[in-house]
Amino acid sequence: MRVAYLVLAHRAPDDLLxxxxxxxxxxxTYLHIDRDAKGFAGRWDELAQYATLPARRHSVSWGGFSxxxxxxELIETAxxxxxxxxxxxxxxxxxxxxxxxxxxxxxxxxxxxYIDMMPDEEAxxxxxxxxxxxxxxxxxxxxxxxxxxxxxLSRHLWTRPDFATEFGAPHFGSMWWCLSRPCxxxxxxxxxxxxxxxxxFRFSETPDESYFQTLVSLSPFAGRVRDSLTYVDWxxxxxxxxxxxxxxxxxxxxxxxxxxxKFDWDHDRDLVHSFLDASR
Numbered sequence: 001m002r003v004a005y006l007v008l009a010h011r012a013p014d015d016l017l018x019x020x021x022x023x024x025x026x027x028x029t030y031l032h033i034d035r036d037a038k039g040f041a042g043r044w045d046e047l048a049q050y051a052t053l054p055a056r057r058h059s060v061s062w063g064g065f066s067x068x069x070x071x072x073e074l075i076e077t078a079x080x081x082x083x084x085x086x087x088x089x090x091x092x093x094x095x096x097x098x099x100x101x102x103x104x105x106x107x108x109x110x111x112x113x114y115i116d117m118m119p120d121e122e123a124x125x126x127x128x129x130x131x132x133x134x135x136x137x138x139x140x141x142x143x144x145x146x147x148x149x150x151x152x153l154s155r156h157l158w159t160r161p162d163f164a165t166e167f168g169a170p171h172f173g174s175m176w177w178c179l180s181r182p183c184x185x186x187x188x189x190x191x192x193x194x195x196x197x198x199x200x201f202r203f204s205e206t207p208d209e210s211y212f213q214t215l216v217s218l219s220p221f222a223g224r225v226r227d228s229l230t231y232v233d234w235x236x237x238x239x240x241x242x243x244x245x246x247x248x249x250x251x252x253x254x255x256x257x258x259x260x261x262k263f264d265w266d267h268d269r270d271l272v273h274s275f276l277d278a279s280r
Contacts (some may be wrong), residue, residue: 001108004084009092010034020050065137098258112226116173
């Protein structure tokens with residue numbers, strides 16, 4: 001079973017090289033670097049030795065549709081240039097914490113679609129469907145106060161057509177997934193045949209946490225969904241997950257998941273490199 005690792009990143013080329021070297025020893029690697037990222041001058045040839053770089057790079061705004069666009073760029077590159085049976089989305093802030101050879105064996109045996117799907121009752125309680133009911137704008141250049149005003153006005157002035165009427169109920173969850181080639185082949189064909197699907201997620205709130213969940217739920221592969229293979233701790237709430245440390249290692253090991261995020265690469269380097277240097 002061949003796995004392709006799709007990596008979204010925006011910083012620390014030296015750390016990325018260490019991560020990519022680890023991943024490349026277990027499969028194909030594809031890397032998208034934010035178009036606005038600093039510190040990569042003179043490093044592209046070196047990075048290209050460890051990963052395939054898409055022809056197009058996007059300027060990525062946290063929470064915006066540009067995250068989805070960068071991910072789609074990686075998917076289409078991997079489907080066109082690689083031979084992987086599964087594609088796993090990860091980031092430069094994720095670490096492989098499990099045996100990646102074992103991961104390939106598990107994928108071959110189970111044959112599922114591994115993606116976090118928030119239960120419908122939880123999504124309803126948190127009013128997640130409202131994310132698709134209004135326009136939401138993101139910008140790296142507009143001052144935050146101005147952007148906030150624009151989004152508050154947008155929420156009061158415009159209501160978008162009901163998403164469920166056109167495409168069925170949307171689904172939500174964490175963006176990190178591991179999906180089969182047939183599932184993603186279907187997804188790419190669907191979105192190209194239905195351009196309104198992408199338009200409905202553009203200018204919505206954090207579309208990276210619903211776009212792929214909704215695609216999978218619409219697909220013939222919906223019945224194969226299993227839990228995500230990436231460990232993320234959201235117990236404290238808020239818009240960011242817990243920063244992981246050594247005290248979290250027992251819970252990570254007990255989870256049976258193969259990647260975890262986020263770690264503090266700058267201040268916990270011994271822990272980070274204990275995962276990257278592990279010969280497994």
